[in-house]
Amino acid sequence: MVGDLLDRATAQTYASWFRALADPTRVQIVEYLARHARPMSVGEVVAAVGLAQSTVSQHLKILTEVRFVLVEPVGTARHYRINDACVGCFPSAADVVMGRPAPNPIGAC
DSSP states (O other): OGGGSOOHHHHHHHHHHHHHTSSHHHHHHHHHHHHHTSOEEHHHHHHHHTSOHHHHHHHHHHHHHTTSEEEEEETTEEEEEEOHHHHHHHHHHHHHHTTOOOSSOGGGO
16 A cells, blocks of 8 residues: 555655765764764764775765765865764664654654
């Protein structure tokens, strides 16, 4: 039944989240930023993951597009930090996709 389907807009949001985390480096970046719980420069993230700055910047761009990561201007630089609200909703997305009730409604993200 169509009424039993997840609504299309929510499904698209969840799909964008899953795509953003479909790369192991991006998962590592999210985990690193979440564990350190403070804004970090691209250089700090580069040092942690051991990849070229341009590669890390591309990964950060993808993560900011889905709002897992937020950008804060600091002078002429940009610092990146985890978006606790968005990342907190991610387990809910996985629950919904697996047919379990969501502990956090998507509107809270």
